[in-house]
Amino acid sequence: MALQKVVIVGATSAIAYEAAQCMAAQGAELFLVGRNPAKLETIAADLKVRGAQRVETFLLDVNEVARHQAMLDAAVAAFGWLDGLLIAHGTLGDQRKCELSVEETLREFQTNALSVIALLTLAANYFEQRGRGCIAVLSSVAGDRGRPSNYVYGAAKGAVSIFLQGLRARLAKHGVAVVTIKPGLVDTPMTAHLRKGLLFSSARRVGRGVYRAMQQGRPVVYLPGYWRLIMLVIRLIPERVFQRLSL
Amino acid sequence: MLSTQAIPQSWGRYPRVKPARVVPIYWRDQVPDLQTLPGPLLAYGYGRSYGDSCLNENGTVLAVSHLRRFLAFDEEQGLLRCEAGVSLAEILDLIVPRGWFLPVSPGTKFVSVGGAIANDIHGKNHHKAGTFGCHVTRFELLRSNGERLICSPTENRELFEATIGGLGLTGLILWAEFRLKRIHNPYIDMERIRYDSLEEFMELCAESDEQYEYTVAWVDCLASGSKLGRGIFMRGNHNESPEYARKPLPRKLPLAVPVDLPSFTLNTLTLKIFNTLYDHSQLQKRVFKVIPYEPFFYPLDSIHDWNRMYGRRGFFQYQCVVPYEQGYDVMKEILQRISRSGQGSFLAVLKKFGEVRSPGLLSFPRPGLTLALDFANQGPKTLRLFDELDALVRESGGALYPAKDARMHGEDFKRFFPRWQEFMRYVDPKFSSSFWRRMALVPAREQSTAVEV
Ligand SMILES: Cc1cc2nc3c(=O)[nH]c(=O)nc-3n(C[C@H](O)[C@H](O)[C@H](O)COP(=O)(O)OP(=O)(O)OC[C@H]3O[C@@H](n4cnc5c(N)ncnc54)[C@H](O)[C@@H]3O)c2cc1C
């Protein structure tokens, strides 16, 4: 699939940046959306050097849902049409804080689920009408099963995964690929505070996987691939047993 | 790929020391406050230094491998600006298809731009191009007091010169700009010449220095007597034919050494066999070939983590330079000692450095012959041999390369780097390394006051 004109929301994410490099190397036009102007400029300059034909930036806090349509309109106005959308933003909130605060829990849900669903609602209509293209979202293996250590984040990612499942079936008829990406543990700023064990992968490896999955229009990809097996096993553990595991 | 919180090690995997913490730096404008981070601080690139100059036992390591973005590339002038954690490998991927090449290439492409500056690295073209630092036009340096300084030959010149070859001690380099070299295609016209003695090596250097951009020799360190110094001389230039510009480069998957091999796999016997094979694989005296740049510059990069072949005890690299005047005799003596010791490795590289001066205060390369080779860590026996070799290097007025060192003596460092006191003025008070503490440098004045107290 041609990925010549792509919008990347959460473009300053380490994983999205790696995927964007692959697109830039192919001479793509990239519309980078994020909330931090200095970071966006850094990424934009880099992608230009790496070969992107054109790079535009758009400042947006994804929780300003009212501005989503304006953002998409700006992208279409800039490039004429869009081949792809990659949604990458996310926060790995503090689970304990969420347990102690409704506000905190809802904020995490807002960023990781609702903002994504809002964007998808608008983008789906654009791509449905256009009759081609690819929508990819960074969900997570955490959405496959609720765990005590991160079920707020996990539930938000799970909601996104289910939403994408339905959307995929709807848009398949219109020639639009919807790609659910479930990374395992990735060494990025989001996980800077975690101890890096053997299960950690580099952002580069995962970002390249994202690019390939988008090119091929795959439905659901685990990155790296072995996480499919790990999550299969984790999902098969009976609830009683699961409760006693400290995961 | 290096996980940021993996324990930083050096390439020789000796010494095995741990920092108190590793702080990954993700964005140039969001560096944690160096003033409040517990010291001593030291930047860490990809750990391709062999000894302890990239280590900071019990200190704070600033991991810069995430600072990996390009800032600007002037394709007309061949001027590249990028963050300090960008690797030479990544630069090559970008610039080679566009007709540019690195001004200076070390023996591996997995080093960062920051590391290339901090050790003022050299390559096979030293006799023509000097060191990496000779091609740096400017960089930004973050000092622990929060100052961000643009350093160039005209702006903050002293810090510019101190930071080139400054072993990471003058602060954190955030980005750098340097000049590239024009090429016509990614291929090298290479000639390999089997030679039988050190005399012949010297003749080949004299004959090749003018007309060849790149020269280096692989030496059989176990050969002795009349064969002493024998090896294979390699020289090359960038290919200029348009025909090769259209030829796609072969893509090979790198091999990897997945686990630490027991160290006996590299005993003298295997080394002898390796060396002899190397020598006989080349029955003709001269071979001319056009080859892609990668096997020419980075033959070892095709085996990832080859340093693990030396097992858990790690290994040393010994790299010295001896000035031209005594070069020939001293090098002969050094090779004799190594050959007699039977401890040498298959990786022995001999090269003639040229006269091009680096701006760096502590730069290692200087006119003369440089020899580099690996030694399995056999404890005191190996260290004793090094002390013997040191004496020869010292007497000749030569030097050892800190990037490869895990054991040189502080007193020698002062002799090898006579501008060390001048350098000390520019060291960031909060930066230090295991190497630097091992050198235990005390300026003469402070020494005397210490005595008075
Ligand atoms: C197989 C092999 C072949 C080699 N061949 C050569 C050769 O031909 N010629 C040669 O000169 N060297 C050679 N080297 C050595 C290597 O080029 C140097 O040690 C180089 O500095 C390693 O870069 P690095 O990014 O891994 O830095 P590290 O080893 O991680 O660090 C090296 C030094 O750079 C400092 N540093 C790193 N980043 C920064 C920064 N952003 N700001 C400030 N200081 C920083 C560190 O503090 C440390 O002092 C070789 C090494 C290997 C493994």
Ligand SMILES: NC(=O)c1ccc[n+]([C@@H]2O[C@H](COP(=O)([O-])OP(=O)(O)OC[C@H]3O[C@@H](n4cnc5c(N)ncnc54)[C@H](OP(=O)(O)O)[C@@H]3O)[C@@H](O)[C@H]2O)c1
């Ligand atoms: N790292 C992992 O182990 C892992 C595993 C599974 C899934 N994921 C998912 O992968 C995606 C990318 O994460 P990453 O690992 O690459 O981490 P990252 O580098 O920290 O990226 C997260 C990005 O989200 C952006 N963001 C957060 N809140 C935002 C908001 N309100 N408005 C706009 N942008 C916002 C951040 O912007 P700022 O730069 O401005 O802060 C940042 O660019 C996330 O969806 C994450 O959940 C990651």
